[in-house]
Amino acid sequence: MPLVTLKEILAPAKEHNYAVAAFDTMDFTLTEGIIQAAEQTGKPVILMLPGFIFDRPDAQSMLDFNLNRIAKSPVPICYHLDHGKADECVKAIHAGCSSVMYDGSSLPMEENIAVTKEIVKVAHTCGVSVEAEIGHVAAPEGSVEGSVADASKFTRPEDAAYFVEQTGIDALAIAFGTVHGVYKGTPHLDLERLAQIKRLVDVPLVMHGGSGLPEQDFRSAVKYGINKINFFTGMSLATIAAMRRLIEETDGRVRYIKLYDAALQTVIQCAKEQMEIFGTQSIYS
Numbered sequence: 001m002p003l004v005t006l007k008e009i010l011a012p013a014k015e016h017n018y019a020v021a022a023f024d025t026m027d028f029t030l031t032e033g034i035i036q037a038a039e040q041t042g043k044p045v046i047l048m049l050p051g052f053i054f055d056r057p058d059a060q061s062m063l064d065f066n067l068n069r070i071a072k073s074p075v076p077i078c079y080h081l082d083h084g085k086a087d088e089c090v091k092a093i094h095a096g097c098s099s100v101m102y103d104g105s106s107l108p109m110e111e112n113i114a115v116t117k118e119i120v121k122v123a124h125t126c127g128v129s130v131e132a133e134i135g136h137v138a139a140p141e142g143s144v145e146g147s148v149a150d151a152s153k154f155t156r157p158e159d160a161a162y163f164v165e166q167t168g169i170d171a172l173a174i175a176f177g178t179v180h181g182v183y184k185g186t187p188h189l190d191l192e193r194l195a196q197i198k199r200l201v202d203v204p205l206v207m208h209g210g211s212g213l214p215e216q217d218f219r220s221a222v223k224y225g226i227n228k229i230n231f232f233t234g235m236s237l238a239t240i241a242a243m244r245r246l247i248e249e250t251d252g253r254v255r256y257i258k259l260y261d262a263a264l265q266t267v268i269q270c271a272k273e274q275m276e277i278f279g280t281q282s283i284y285s
């Protein structure tokens, strides 16, 4: 049961009211750690590629490694492009992704619908799922400067219903109080808005910008209808902190493999903790 689409991995999550964790990978350590966390717990996971990966000189090695690693795993894994532009969605489909997110959230609604529809047509022809976004989650992906959520950019429930109906997407990312990267101040999730969108929209709902939310907010978001949670900044900061601790403890006289192991174990631990908080159900249970 290796590679599955977003539609397939989220169907049981929607039925049984839990969320599947989606983590970005950009190197061997992250891919390995994220997949080991899924294997150790028997839980499904979404491995996400950031769009910039295609511009890196080592892109092909990374893509080959990801596909081979997924194919060898006994747990369901969705291989997903995170925040793609149109050309990146096509590259991701070519690279073997089973799902893409086209992000036209900064475009006017009708333009976002028009492009998303084209992506859906191409992706569905190839058996690939599509996530799209309306409303706007503050700050660029991966931001570590700290941001506040802008309520004027939150997703309007009637827009969400119209957008899904017009585009035929498989999952919808919505804005209701999270920010990408690190929070400035205390986050306030608009759960009433989430509940309204859930009532009007039939496809699974996605929350971006989860890092830094209190545990209770994740649980509430899942309870009110979120089925996929993107989480990366928190994992990245925890991994860097673990490596820094080891370097400081040894005054820099540390074997490279020890540093790698510290990073890998932190990724595994962090992924397992988030899966637990999101209520992700094991395929063995």
Ligand SMILES: [Zn+2]
Pocket: 083, 137, 141, 180, 208, 209, 230
């Ligand atoms: Zn995002």
